[in-house]
Amino acid sequence: xxxxxxxxxxxxxxxxxxxxxxxxxxxxxxxxxxxxxxxxxxxxxxxxxxxxxxxxxxxxxxxxxxxxxxxxxxxxxxxxxxxxxxxxxxxxxxxxxxxxxxxxxxxxxxxxxxxxxxxxxxxxxxxxx
Numbered sequence: 001x002x003x004x005x006x007x008x009x010x011x012x013x014x015x016x017x018x019x020x021x022x023x024x025x026x027x028x029x030x031x032x033x034x035x036x037x038x039x040x041x042x043x044x045x046x047x048x049x050x051x052x053x054x055x056x057x058x059x060x061x062x063x064x065x066x067x068x069x070x071x072x073x074x075x076x077x078x079x080x081x082x083x084x085x086x087x088x089x090x091x092x093x094x095x096x097x098x099x100x101x102x103x104x105x106x107x108x109x110x111x112x113x114x115x116x117x118x119x120x121x122x123x124x125x126x127x128x129x
Contacts, residue, residue: 008034012041028070035069059086060098064108064121072120075099 004026010018018041020034053059063081064073075096082090099119103110108119 006031010038032070056090056094057098057101060095061102061107064102064119068119069121072118074116074118076116 003024004022006022006026008018008020008022010020012018022030022034053062059082060078063078063085066085067073067081068077075092078095078099079090079092082095096117099108099117100110102108103119107122109122111118111120
């Protein structure tokens, strides 16, 4: 089996840089621990504040990143979070269209589950050597 490598480069609001590298037996639990560490350092929250949310697409992208960074979700899940977060209505077809575009661009993975599509974020890239 090939050796897995994950490298995460981050920068906080003060300009401090963090480089994290995982090699070998990289598991989901280990990656989740890295995200927990980022949360403790408030790195993720500072990045979210710097993003401009002036379009529906950027708002949907924000919802995906904030509420579903690792797990699977549907367009209905996004609709509920969108309306809670931004307190404005949006059509389910609009969300489905944006998620389809995100999938074609490689930002999310799209899988058919019964009669609906399920999505999963593709945030971490892995290099196998």
